[in-house]
Amino acid sequence: MKVLLINGSPHAKGCTYTALNEVAGGLERHGIQTEILHIGTQPMAGCIACRRCRETGLCVYDDLVNATLGRIHDFDGLVIGSPVYYAGPNGQLLSFLDRLFYAGSRHMAGKPGASVVSCRRGGATAAFDRLNKYFTIANMPVVPSRYWNQVHGNQPEEVLQDAEGLQIMRTLAENMAWLLKCIEAGRQSGVPEPVYEPRVNTNFIR
Numbered sequence: 034m035k036v037l038l039i040n041g042s043p044h045a046k047g048c049t050y051t052a053l054n055e056v057a058g059g060l061e062r063h064g065i066q067t068e069i070l071h072i073g074t075q076p077m078a079g080c081i082a083c084r085r086c087r088e089t090g091l092c093v094y095d096d097l098v099n100a101t102l103g104r105i106h107d108f109d110g111l112v113i114g115s116p117v118y119y120a121g122p123n124g125q126l127l128s129f130l131d132r133l134f135y136a137g138s139r140h141m142a143g144k145p146g147a148s149v150v151s152c153r154r155g156g157a158t159a160a161f162d163r164l165n166k167y168f169t170i171a172n173m174p175v176v177p178s179r180y181w182n183q184v185h186g187n188q189p190e191e192v193l194q195d196a197e198g199l200q201i202m203r204t205l206a207e208n209m210a211w212l213l214k215c216i217e218a219g220r221q222s223g224v225p226e227p228v229y230e231p232r233v234n235t236n237f238i239r
Contacts, residue, residue: 034213035066037101037108041115041126043074048151049114051192052184055199056112056149059206065213068108072097072129079128086136098132105140109213111173112205113164114149120156122163134167142172143226145212147205149182151192157183172229176212178205 038057042049050069057067078094085093092098113130115122134141148164150157161181168175182205184198185191192198220226 034064034109034217035068035107036060036110036112036209036213038067038069038112039114039126039129040069040071041113041123041129042071042151043123043125044116045071045073046189047116048184048186048189048192049116049149051186051189052149052151052198052202053112053114055202056147056206056209059203060210063206063210063214065210070101072126077125077128078132080131080135086132090136092132092136094132098129098136101133102137102140105137108144109216110145110147110176110209111141111168112147112149112209113167114151115160115164117150117152117156117160120159122150122160127163130164130167134171138171142229143216144173145176145209145216146171146173147176147178147182147209149184149202149205151184151186153185153187157181157185172227174212176205176209178202178208 038053146168150160178201185195
């Protein structure tokens with residue numbers, strides 16, 4: 034089993050990475066492989082609603098989104114991490130996720146998902162809520178912890194002093210490892226995966 038952790042911060046080894054690394058360590062203690070993907074600092078195009086991905090399965094912009102889509106079947110779970118900007122996730126990360134989920138959400142159904150946010154002081158729960166919406170629209174079980182998944186600090190060294198925040202990350206890892214093992218045990222026991230009805234879209238303006 035393997036979990037992809039997406040670092041949506043412009044800082045490769047900053048506070049968000051520190052939180053994700055704590056989650057990764059907890060997963061690895063259960064024998065679950067992890068990979069932290071840093072989205073980097075280059076401009077990230079937003080979705081332009083061209084719907085080409087419905088035909089090709091890939092985004093019209095050939096960048097990190099397509100590279101991630103090409104490997105999505107390699108991962109059994111997903112953790113998304115972001116710093117808090119004005120009570121929301123990093124805009125660059127949101128552009129990445131909008132395109133990733135629009136093009137590939139059908140391949141993510143059934144994979145456990147979790148979000149992690151890092152802030153200096155406030156706005157964490159609003160950013161946390163925004164990220165979780167990607168999972169709930171894609172048939173992904175949302176993994177909980179003992180509190181909302183947030184750490185506090187202005188520098189990685191300060192995050193490492195947030196004892197409660199780090200414990201929340203480790204508890205998240207415990208819950209994700211347990212859920213992944215339960216899903217695998219169910220498959221081995223012959224428990225069928227959910228069968229979904231054909232999608233119905235209701236438009237309110239005729």
